[in-house]
Structures are given as C-alpha cells and as structure tokens.
Amino acid sequence: MGFSFSSRINVERFWHTIERSSEIGRGREGGLSRLALSDEDKEIRDVFVAWCREAGLTVTIDQVGNIFGRREGQDNSLPPVLMGSHLDTQANGGRFDGIVGVLGPLEVIRSLNDLDHVTRRPIEIVNWTNEEGARFSPPMTASGCFAGTYPLDWVHQRMGDDGTTFGVELRRIGYLGEAAVGGRELDAYFELHIEQGPVLDAEKVQVGVVTHAYSSHGFLVEFNGETAHAGPCAMERRRNALIAAARLLVAVDDLGWEYAATGGKGTGARLAAWPNRAGILSDWAQAVCDVRHNDPGAAAVMAERVRRAVGEAAARAGCTAEILDRWDWGGMIFDLGMVAEIRRQASALGYTQRDLPSQAGHDAYFLARVCPTAMIFTPCRDGITHNNNELATPEDLEPGLNVLLHSVVARADR
Secondary structure, three states, X not given: OOOOOOOOOOHHHHHHHHHHHOOOOEOOOOOXXXXXXXXXXXXXXXXXXXXXXXXXXXXXXXXXXXXXXXXXXXXXXXXXXXXXXXXXXXXXXXOXXXXXXXXXXXXXXXXXXXXXXXXXXXXXXXXXXOOOOOOOOOOXXXXXXXXXXXXXXXXXOOEOOOOOEHHHHHHHOOOOOOEOOOOOXXXXXXXXXXXXXXXXXXXXXXXXXXXXXXXXXXXXXXXXXXXXXXXXXXXXXXXXXXXXXXXXXXXXXXXXXXXXXXXXXXEEEEEEEEOOOOOEOOOEEEEEEEEEEOOHHHHHHHHHHHHHHHHHXXXXXXXXXXXXXXXXXXXXXOOHHHHHHHHXXXXXXXXXXXXXXXXXXOOHHHXXXXXXXXXXXXXXXXXXXXXXXXXXXXXXXXXXXXXXXXXXXXXXXX
16 A cells, blocks of 8 residues: 555544544533543543554653654654644533544544555654643643743642642543653644634635734733622722722723724633622632734733733722733744645645634644644634534545645655
8 A cells, every 4th residue: 555645534434533532521512521631531531542552652641641642653763743732622612622633643643554654754643731721721731831831840730710730630530641741852743723713614715724823912810809798898998809800801801892903802711709709899819811913013012901901900999919820822933844835735635725824722832832833724614612512524624634644744754
C-alpha cells in the first residue's frame, strides 16, 4: 500500500469514535458536560488511552495530566510532529469543540497504520488538560504550563468552586503523570478545530485556513468589602463586593458594544460571591472577563480600559480590588510556511477553502510560543458552540481531516 495522493481517512470509523465520546459525560440533550478532571473526564481519558494503545502508540502522561500518544518514525532522533486539542468541555458543552482535534489525529494515526506508512519523523497526538478553564481558571492551563508560561506548582494550586484544587483532582482520577511538563523539542504542532463561528457554514466552504488569532486579554479580579444587613445599613456605608464585581462586568459588556462595529468583543464570563444570600451584603466577589479584537492596538486599548474599570467599580462600591490573574494571547502567531502548506494541500485535494482568523482561545496559542504551529478549521452549523446544540456532520469534518492527514505527512516526511 503506502501513502499517496489518493490516501484518505476512514470517516465512518472516525464518526464511530465521535459517537463513543458523545456517550461520556452527557449534559443537556445532544450535548456534553465533561469538566476537566471530573469523573467524566477520567472516563474519556481511560477510553482515549486504550484507543491510543490499540493503535500501537506509546502513551506518556505528564505532571499536569497531558496525555501524549507517540508513533515512532524512521528516525526517532528527530523531534516529533504533534497534533492535538482537548477532550474536556464546558458545563453546557457540545460534542465537537476540542474533541474533533483529539479524535481526528487519532484517525490520522489509524489511517497511517492501515496504509503501513511510517513517516520519517515521529508523530504524536495529545489531549491537553483543562483547555476550557470551566472548572479551573484560566483556560488552556496545561498547554500554558507545557510552553513554560505557567509554573507547575501554580497550576496544581488552581482552585475550583468546590474548593478542591487542580493537583488534588489530577491525583484523584489517576492522571498525575510522572513525565516532565514541556522542555522538549517539537518539530511542529497542528490543531484541527471546528470554526466556532458561522463563516464556513454560511459560505459553504469546506476548509478554513487559520491565518492569525484575535488579540485577547483576560482578567480574574477579586473584590473585598464587608458584610452588612440589607435593611438598616445605610447606602453610604455599604461595601458590597457583589455590586463591585457586577459593575465591572457591565462595564466590560459596554466596552464590547462600543467596539462591536469593528469586530471587538467584551465578555463578562463569571461572577462568584460570598455569602451571596438574600438579606446580606457580600463581602467577597470574583469576576472573570475578557476583551478581544482583530486589531492588536484596539485590543490593548480595551484591556487598559478594563484595568481602569476595575478601580472605578471598586471605588463606587467602597471596596478594594486586586487583579489576581491576567492572560494575553493572539496576534500573528502561526507559522507562515505551515499555513501555506495547509492551503496547498486543501487545493490539491480539491476542497474549497478560505483564510480566517481564530476568535476563540486554543491550546495552539501557547504551542506557537515553542514551535511552528498552524490550525485548520472545519464548518460547524450556524457557528453554534459552547452549547448543547453544537453540530457538525461527517461531511462537514471529512475535508479538514484529510487536509490534516496530508499536511502532517508532508511535514513529518520532509
């Protein structure tokens, strides 16, 4: 047999794999609720590891729970080509976000096994831990640690709403691995992902070639005030942390609307408070928010305005405020040669294509800091995502999977 221009992935086998994943951690009808390091995450990890071993891969787990499956090449002294994404979901997540980017590479490996084609360089696939950040903030925690952005101990200390920590839960589910996190050479990283936007579906384009990422700035802010009775406490004496956090989130939303005409976005994503009960003012609150724009300069201005809004919100509510964490990513981060190769492969395979920016966060953003990186988008119906109605069909996904197959082989065989 061997690899050739006519080589294609087995879309029926791939779809069976997606359907098996869709049985684990079911949420609202048609969707998933598979939060990072939950029992449901453990279950899909166990299944994924079994699939990797069945495909002849050597499985390694690092100290933040990233799972790597390695297929040896002709020259194993060469750094590997890596493909991957994540298997965790949002609380009201879909069946495809991130998952296609892990199980798609698994199908690439299976297809190469069918063809008995051994690439010159090793190929690895990876499931990154806690990409969503839905349970432990910030998002993309483990890929950020792999890239050297977040210290290992800091990642292990991330705390969820239930009071448990990343490290404790990692150990509980049996995925606190022994391998060092990062610190090794990679030849390249490819990430396949549903677009999470409506463009490809609306224009009936089969493959999105990701040229760059929206510049994004995220904030985790803590407010501290004082509890008091909601009845007799005079307005001028109140130090309501809940109100301070709410004012910040409204300010961020207003900022998004101010920049909406040019594609900017401001998101108030989360508000937590204590005691958060009727009849009492909350003395503690946390808010998570972010701003994004295709223009890095505009995004920077938006971020500075958020920083100022933190102080203004605290002052108006009589509270103190601290920015506990900030995350910044995006820009022209993807490798031009790899992007060009994806275009070339899509054209050679006869698929319609168009250039697109990535507006969501992805593990690829951190990988781009340590190796040449590129992304491929596939259509998703109406751009619905982070929602149980997220939908992609085998026909939507097959072109992107075949472009991934041919792009990875071209990279690994050079």
